[in-house]
Amino acid sequence: RKSSASITRFPLIPVKGVPLRNNIAENWDSIWTFRPDPSDILIATYPKAGTTWAQEIIDLLLHNGDAEACKRAPTAVRSPFLETCSPPATISGVERLKKMDPPRMIKTHLPIQLVPPAFWENKCKTIYVARNAKDNLVSYYYFDCMNQAQPEPGPWEGYVHKFMRGELAWGSWYDHVKGYWTEKEKRNILYIFYEDMKQNPRREIERIMRYLDLSVSDEVISRIVELTSFKNMKENPMANYSHVPTSFFDNSVCSFMRKGEVGDWTNHFTPEQSKMFDEDYEKQMKDVNIPFKTLI
Numbered sequence: 001r002k003s004s005a006s007i008t009r010f011p012l013i014p015v016k017g018v019p020l021r022n023n024i025a026e027n028w029d030s031i032w033t034f035r036p037d038p039s040d041i042l043i044a045t046y047p048k049a050g051t052t053w054a055q056e057i058i059d060l061l062l063h064n065g066d067a068e069a070c071k072r073a074p075t076a077v078r079s080p081f082l083e084t085c086s087p088p089a090t091i092s093g094v095e096r097l098k099k100m101d102p103p104r105m106i107k108t109h110l111p112i113q114l115v116p117p118a119f120w121e122n123k124c125k126t127i128y129v130a131r132n133a134k135d136n137l138v139s140y141y142y143f144d145c146m147n148q149a150q151p152e153p154g155p156w157e158g159y160v161h162k163f164m165r166g167e168l169a170w171g172s173w174y175d176h177v178k179g180y181w182t183e184k185e186k187r188n189i190l191y192i193f194y195e196d197m198k199q200n201p202r203r204e205i206e207r208i209m210r211y212l213d214l215s216v217s218d219e220v221i222s223r224i225v226e227l228t229s230f231k232n233m234k235e236n237p238m239a240n241y242s243h244v245p246t247s248f249f250d251n252s253v254c255s256f257m258r259k260g261e262v263g264d265w266t267n268h269f270t271p272e273q274s275k276m277f278d279e280d281y282e283k284q285m286k287d288v289n290i291p292f293k294t295l296i
C-alpha cells in the first residue's frame with residue numbers, strides 16, 4: 001500500500017538501546033530536556049496497553065464528568081504525546097506542550113529510564129497502565145498493520161518473535177512493565193492494569209481519582225464509567241482517532257478502537273505459539289511477580 005508523501009513507515013533507531021522511530025531519535029535532546037510543571041500528570045504505557053482509555057478517564061475526572069468539556073478537542077490535543085514528532089504528528093509533542101498552560105496530561109510510551117528526568121525532579125503524578133503481554137502483542141500487531149508511521153509488522157509468526165526480542169518500537173514490553181513496577185513505590189507511580197479496568201472500571205476510576213487528590217460524586221463516577229465504555233469511546237469522535245487521515249491510520253485494515261477485550265489473544269496464538277511464548281515469558285519475568293491476568 002502506497003502511503004502519502006508526508007507519512008512513511010519510519011525505521012527504528014536505538015536511543016540508549018531502546019528502538020524508537022528515527023525522527024524521535026533525531027530529536028531526542030528536545031525530548032530528554034523537556035521540563036514539565038510539578039502540576040502536570042504523566043500517563044505512561046507500553047503502546048496499546050490502554051493509553052487512550054486512561055487519558056479519557058483522567059480528563060473526565062479533571063472535568064467532573066463533563067462530557068461536553070471533554071469533547072473540546074481530540075485526545076492528542078487534550079493530552080499531548082510527549083515524544084511524537086512531525087511527521088506523522090502535525091506538530092511535535094514538545095512544541096504542543098509549550099503552547100499549553102499546566103496542568104497538562106502528558107502521554108508517553110517511553111520506558112522509565114528514558115522519561116525526561118525533570119518529571120521525577122518535579123515529582124509529577126504518574127499513572128502507568130499495563131496490559132497482559134499476549135493481548136498487548138495482538139493489539140500492537142493490528143496497530144502496526146494500520147499505522148503507516150510504524151515499521152511494517154511483517155507476518156504474525158515473525159511479529160511474535162520480534163515482540164519477545166524487544167525489537168518493536170519503544171522496545172521490550174518485558175523491560176517496560178518491569179521498569180515502572182520496580183520503581184512504583186519510590187517514585188509514587190500509580191500502576192494499574194487494563195484487565196482490572198475491564199473487570200471493575202468503577203474501582204479503578206476511583207483509585208485514579210484518589211491518586212490525583214480529586215473528589216467527585218458517586219453519580220459522576222457512574223457517568224465516567226459509562227462515558228469511557230469501549231462502545232461509547234468507539235463512537236466518540238474526540239476519543240476514537242477518527243480525525244486522523246487514512247494516509248496515516250489506514251481504517252481499511254482496522255479502526256483504532258478495534259476490539260477492546262481481554263483474551264483476544266486466544267483467537268490469534270496457536271497452541272504451539274502460546275506454549276513457546278509462555279516458556280519465554282517465565283524466563284523474562286522470573287525476577288518479578290506482576291499479577292497480570294490473561295483472561296477475566
Ligand code: A3P
Nearest residue numbers: 048049050051052053139229230257258259260
Ligand atoms: P484492541 O486493539 O485490543 O482493541 P492505546 O490507547 O494504548 O493505543 O490502546 C489501544 C487499545 O485499547 C485497543 O485495544 C483499543 O481498542 C483499546 N481501548 C481503547 N479504549 C478502550 C475502552 N474504553 N475500553 C476497552 N478498551 C479500550
